[in-house]
Amino acid sequence: MTTTAVEVRDLTVAYKDKPVLWSVDMQAPSGALMAIVGPNGAGKTTLIKAILGLVRPLAGQALIYGKPYLKQRHLVAYVPQRSSVDWDFPTSVLDVVMMGRYGALGWLKRPGAAERRAALEALDKVGMVDFAERQIGQLSGGQQQRVFLARALVQNAEVYLMDEPFQGVDATTERAIVRLLQELRSQGKTVLVVHHDLQTVPEYFDWVMMLNVRRIACGPVREVFTEPNLRATYGGKIAFLNGNGVGEIQDGYRTALSQPVL
Amino acid sequence: MSLAQIEIQVIAALVATACALPGVFLVLRRMAMMSDAISHTVLLGIVLAFFLTKSLTSPLLIAGAALMGVLTVSLVELLTRTQLVREDAAIGLVFPALFSIAILLITRFAGNVHLDVDAVLLGELAFAPFNRIQIFGVDAGPAGLYVSGGILALNLLFIAIFYKELKLATFDPALAAALGFAPGVLHYAFMTLVSVTAVGAFDAVGSVLVVAFMIAPPAAAYLLADRLSHMLIYAAAIGVLSAVSGYWLAYALDASIAGSMATMAGVIFLVCYLFAPARGVMIKRRPVQA
Amino acid sequence: MDIGQLFHNLFFDYTLRTVALGAAILGVVSGALGAFAVLRRQSLLGDAISHAALPGIVIAFLLTRSREPVVFLLGALAAGWAATLSIAAITRTTRIKDDSALGLVLSVFFGFGLMLLTFAQKLSDARQAGLDKFLFGQAATLLQSDVIAMATVGALALGTTLLFWKEFKLLTFDADYAASLGYPVRTLDILLTTLLVVAIVIGLQTVGVVLMSAMLVAPAAAARQWTNRLETMVGLSGLFGALAGVSGALISSAMEKTPTGPVIVLCISALVLVSLLFAPARGVVWRRLRDLRNQRRVRTAHLQP
Numbered sequence: 001m002t003t004t005a006v007e008v009r010d011l012t013v014a015y016k017d018k019p020v021l022w023s024v025d026m027q028a029p030s031g032a033l034m035a036i037v038g039p040n041g042a043g044k045t046t047l048i049k050a051i052l053g054l055v056r057p058l059a060g061q062a063l064i065y066g067k068p069y070l071k072q073r074h075l076v077a078y079v080p081q082r083s084s085v086d087w088d089f090p091t092s093v094l095d096v097v098m099m100g101r102y103g104a105l106g107w108l109k110r111p112g113a114a115e116r117r118a119a120l121e122a123l124d125k126v127g128m129v130d131f132a133e134r135q136i137g138q139l140s141g142g143q144q145q146r147v148f149l150a151r152a153l154v155q156n157a158e159v160y161l162m163d164e165p166f167q168g169v170d171a172t173t174e175r176a177i178v179r180l181l182q183e184l185r186s187q188g189k190t191v192l193v194v195h196h197d198l199q200t201v202p203e204y205f206d207w208v209m210m211l212n213v214r215r216i217a218c219g220p221v222r223e224v225f226t227e228p229n230l231r232a233t234y235g236g237k238i239a240f241l242n243g244n245g246v247g248e249i250q251d252g253y254r255t256a257l258s259q260p261v262l
Numbered sequence: 263m264s265l266a267q268i269e270i271q272v273i274a275a276l277v278a279t280a281c282a283l284p285g286v287f288l289v290l291r292r293m294a295m296m297s298d299a300i301s302h303t304v305l306l307g308i309v310l311a312f313f314l315t316k317s318l319t320s321p322l323l324i325a326g327a328a329l330m331g332v333l334t335v336s337l338v339e340l341l342t343r344t345q346l347v348r349e350d351a352a353i354g355l356v357f358p359a360l361f362s363i364a365i366l367l368i369t370r371f372a373g374n375v376h377l378d379v380d381a382v383l384l385g386e387l388a389f390a391p392f393n394r395i396q397i398f399g400v401d402a403g404p405a406g407l408y409v410s411g412g413i414l415a416l417n418l419l420f421i422a423i424f425y426k427e428l429k430l431a432t433f434d435p436a437l438a439a440a441l442g443f444a445p446g447v448l449h450y451a452f453m454t455l456v457s458v459t460a461v462g463a464f465d466a467v468g469s470v471l472v473v474a475f476m477i478a479p480p481a482a483a484y485l486l487a488d489r490l491s492h493m494l495i496y497a498a499a500i501g502v503l504s505a506v507s508g509y510w511l512a513y514a515l516d517a518s519i520a521g522s523m524a525t526m527a528g529v530i531f532l533v534c535y536l537f538a539p540a541r542g543v544m545i546k547r548r549p550v551q552a
Numbered sequence: 553m554d555i556g557q558l559f560h561n562l563f564f565d566y567t568l569r570t571v572a573l574g575a576a577i578l579g580v581v582s583g584a585l586g587a588f589a590v591l592r593r594q595s596l597l598g599d600a601i602s603h604a605a606l607p608g609i610v611i612a613f614l615l616t617r618s619r620e621p622v623v624f625l626l627g628a629l630a631a632g633w634a635a636t637l638s639i640a641a642i643t644r645t646t647r648i649k650d651d652s653a654l655g656l657v658l659s660v661f662f663g664f665g666l667m668l669l670t671f672a673q674k675l676s677d678a679r680q681a682g683l684d685k686f687l688f689g690q691a692a693t694l695l696q697s698d699v700i701a702m703a704t705v706g707a708l709a710l711g712t713t714l715l716f717w718k719e720f721k722l723l724t725f726d727a728d729y730a731a732s733l734g735y736p737v738r739t740l741d742i743l744l745t746t747l748l749v750v751a752i753v754i755g756l757q758t759v760g761v762v763l764m765s766a767m768l769v770a771p772a773a774a775a776r777q778w779t780n781r782l783e784t785m786v787g788l789s790g791l792f793g794a795l796a797g798v799s800g801a802l803i804s805s806a807m808e809k810t811p812t813g814p815v816i817v818l819c820i821s822a823l824v825l826v827s828l829l830f831a832p833a834r835g836v837v838w839r840r841l842r843d844l845r846n847q848r849r850v851r852t853a854h855l856q857p
Contacts, residue, residue, distance in 0.1 A: 052728075053731070054728055054732065073732075073733070073734045078732035084726070084728060085726045086591070086593075089724070090782045090785045091780070091782050092780070095782075096725070099721075099729070102730075103733030103734055103735075105718070108715060108716070108718075110717075135780035137780075151729075
């Protein structure tokens with residue numbers, strides 16, 4: 001059996017009074033390319049943030065290769081939602097990517113030629129090297145996402161946590177990102193991706209975590225990405241376009257999906 | 263209690279209520295800091311109107327102040343629309359500039375007139391009973407009573423008439439526009455009301471404490487109420503409570519009345535913050551967001 | 553007074569030299585640190601902190617009976633912290649949004665300070681202690697020793713900013729990411745806010761509470777229009793602040809009955825206006841011209857297909 005890269009045990013998180021995650025367990029084996037799916041408000045982003053120690057859980061814990069995040073920080077790279085930062089911030093593409101080296105640099109040390117080289121290399125991998133000196137606000141959504149990916153790549157991590165990397169990107173970028181994710185997997189890295197488009201789950205990913213405040217299912221896509229599990233995740237209000245268990249939520253239902261009352 | 267003491271408390275309670283009512287909408291519309299800006303810039307309106315009329319009692323002063331309040335709002339919106347600066351920065355740019363012009367005009371050209379900037383900023387409620395209105399030689403009470411009563415009536419009237427529209431425009435401006443309620447017009451009418459209230463109130467409590475009365479009671483009420491109508495009532499009640507208790511605190515300490523009232527407004531907010539049913543931080547389960 | 557005379561005075565007149573130097577230091581420090589505040593969407597936090605400093609200063613005076621600037625600095629620092637923490641606590645734990653939290657803390661702290669001040673004035677020589685200058689500042693009363701104190705504290709604040717440049721930049725751009733890399737975001741946040749409070753306290757004696765927020769916001773807003781680099785923006789912002797400080801001091805010394813603070817604010821406001829209109833690429837005028845040119849191009853393209 002392979003080792004577990006990311007393990008979440010009995011995790012419960014609440015914002016103010018409202019529980020967002022309720023006693024969630026999850027195991028991602030080393031080398032998995034895992035999608036985290038669930039309706040809006042299911043706690044997908046919170047799960048990622050809890051693994052990173054960005055939100056404090058009421059109970060439970062998250063482990064990276066068997067140890068708490070604090071001890072394993074150098075193994076983890078985080079790609080936040082693109083909308084989480086101010087893209088009018090006065091800085092260049094290269095500069096943002098170099099921020100990925102800040103963790104390894106530590107306090108007070110300035111980034112130098114080595115960091116620059118690493119950043120340019122990562123930009124090359126995402127096809128953005130020509131944009132190195134651009135102001136980040138002048139990029140398209142897809143390009144901004146690639147910059148964020150490049151920033152994670154220079155961290156040279158073992159585990160990648162990505163929050164909706166496909167949100168608002170063009171088809172070319174989506175394909176490029178998928179190729180990149182698969183390349184990471186082939187290098188034995190573990191990648192967890194918060195994902196919205198159910199149709200592409202079997203195509204892009206080999207593992208899936210189905211979440212709606214509670215864990216519905218977690219395992220290889222072939223085994224757990226089934227109609228009953230999808231119904232359980234999306235509250236039964238899901239329209240299946242084809243018979244093999246892969247469906248798409250009708251738009252209006254997304255927001256109407258009931259929150260479980262706890 | 264002497265008559266003067268009662269008069270001061272009545273004026274303060276009227277001002278507090280008059281400020282709390284539009285304050286509820288400011289808090290809900292996330293425009294609280296606009297009241298800070300307006301309460302400073304109306305001074306420029308007053309100064310300019312004073313140069314026009316050469317009188318400190320002319321009603322044109324209030325008109326000038328109201329115009330300047332609206333100008334402040336539109337300048338901030340204009341700056342924000344260029345997308346070169348964000349709204350918070352726009353507020354921080356506009357009001358010091360207009361306020362500086364006002365100060366310069368006062369010190370250069372109106373130095374010998376009684377337009378005391380300290381009084382505008384800090385207010386002096388203690389003197390309110392001395393400024394009395396005479397009708398046919400008969401004492402009709404302090405002028406502040408009429409001013410504060412007037413602005414309270416104006417606010418009550420405006421909110422009563424446009425309650426439904428204000429509620430909708432506050433909650434969902436897009437829907438209000440789609441339904442043909444002209445949220446833009448309503449917005450400017452409302453900001454005019456805020457400006458007039460600020461002018462009327464800062465005679466009594468000073469401009470910084472206008473902000474205290476406009477924001478603190480509604481913010482406390484926000485922790486108690488789940489309905490707009492309840493929030494308005496609670497805010498007014500909290501305003502009156504802080505005005506009266508603030509007066510007696512000032513009396514006990516022999517300190518600034520306006521300052522003590524703001525302090526009491528803060529104390530009442532703190533009590534709500536800690537112990538509000540369902541929402542107080544000491545009542546509900548501990549929040550856990552890191 | 554002619555210009556030559558004015559510049560002669562700038563170097564040889566004690567009062568003008570002191571005031572101009574003080575205003576320049578204030579401009580550099582508040583400009584540089586204000587840039588971070590503006591980028592962190594905390595433009596109005598400066599306004600709140602400067603008002604909130606009043607009770608801290610009064611309490612510090614009541615406790616020590618000393619008028620040493622360092623005592624005021626510590627008092628203001630404590631109150632500024634308390635205000636910032638209150639604002640953060642209110643927005644984090646209740647449904648109240650940040651604008652209301654700012655307004656609430658600003659006005660209540662100031663009111664409390666006013667109450668304490670009036671209480672103190674009856675008991676002591678608070679007026680002589682210079683507390684009444686708090687509102688508008690009195691640049692003309694700056695002494696050489698004040699300027700030296702401002703320069704020392706300001707240099708410390710700027711030095712710290714340079715030292716933690718990388719960390720502050722990361723915090724400002726993407727705090728969650730900084731946390732995921734292991735930086736103590738809270739501590740950095742407190743440190744940067746402390747520096748902001750220091751900048752504010754430096755400015756209080758020169759421009760006063762009410763206008764202090766302009767000294768934080770305006771230089772940064774002007775600088776942002778000219779550059780797309782944080783390094784350049786912070787530098788320019790400091791430069792603009794100093795420029796406004798010195799020209800404000802000069803103008804107010806050349807004209808009778810013109811208080812320094814408001815003149816400085818108007819100078820920096822004018823700089824903002826010019827930047828917003830004419831800065832290359834971002835300026836409103838250039839953008840408008842570009843739009844017109846494009847319109848014409850599209851129209852001619854339609855006429856001659």
